Amino acid sequence: MFSSISSFRQISIILSLFLCASVLIYCSKSSSEKPDSQSKKTSQKAKKDTPELADAMGQLQYYTHKYALALDAKNHELASFYFHEVRAAADGIKKNIPGYEGYDIARFMKLFLDPTIQPVEDALANKNWEAARKRTIDMVNACNSCHNATSHGFVQITPGFDNNPYNQDFSAPE
Numbered sequence: 081m082f083s084s085i086s087s088f089r090q091i092s093i094i095l096s097l098f099l100c101a102s103v104l105i106y107c108s109k110s111s112s113e114k115p116d117s118q119s120k121k122t123s124q125k126a127k128k129d130t131p132e133l134a135d136a137m138g139q140l141q142y143y144t145h146k147y148a149l150a151l152d153a154k155n156h157e158l159a160s161f162y163f164h165e166v167r168a169a170a171d172g173i174k175k176n177i178p179g180y181e182g183y184d185i186a187r188f189m190k191l192f193l194d195p196t197i198q199p200v201e202d203a204l205a206n207k208n209w210e211a212a213r214k215r216t217i218d219m220v221n222a223c224n225s226c227h228n229a230t231s232h233g234f235v236q237i238t239p240g241f242d243n244n245p246y247n248q249d250f251s252a253p254e
């Protein structure tokens with residue numbers, strides 16, 4: 081009886097030692113992985129905090145094109161909605177990506193694009209479709225002028241009137 085208790089004790093000591101050892105090994109393993117996963121996390125976070133200019137430009141292009149299609153269809157409500165998004169996307173770039181590859185993006189945006197925005201908005205507000213169309217072409221020219229000025233002249237934007245690749249009907253309600 082006595083000896084079986086002591087051997088039970090021995091076994092439980094051995095078992096708890098084994099448990100401690102495996103906990104220690106597990107902990108040291110996960111702490112050695114930590115610096116790596118930590119740095120991965122920070123670089124992911126950095127990426128999230130500083131958005132890619134190309135992604136933001138893609139968004140600007142997307143709304144510009146949808147705006148142009150709504151304008152082409154003389155759909156005032158839809159065109160106004162998308163132009164608001166164009167403006168917001170441009171403002172977002174100035175605010176969130178003020179510099180890129182050594183270029184003062186915020187300054188270039190203000191210099192090239194900003195002066196072309198209000199004329200579009202005014203023409204649109206007056207439902208002056210002809211003027212809105214002309215001012216939109218001016219705006220798209222400004223996109224391309226800035227691409228030239230920032231060594232991205234190979235990114236050629238067009239208004240994209242009458243060229244609908246979307247699964248969306250832009251026509252104005254009757």
Ligand code: HEC
Binds near residue numbers: 184226232
């Ligand atoms: C600051 C000047 C500037 C202005 C203004 C500007 N862009 Fe850009 N754009 C750039 C730069 C710089 C790049 C390259 C970004 C990169 O290398 O990541 C770019 C890239 C792009 C791209 C390529 C990314 C893609 O998704 O295919 C598109 C499209 C684009 N711009 C559309 C536009 C449109 C549309 C406008 C006008 C409404 C515009 N841009 C106005 C500077 C500008």
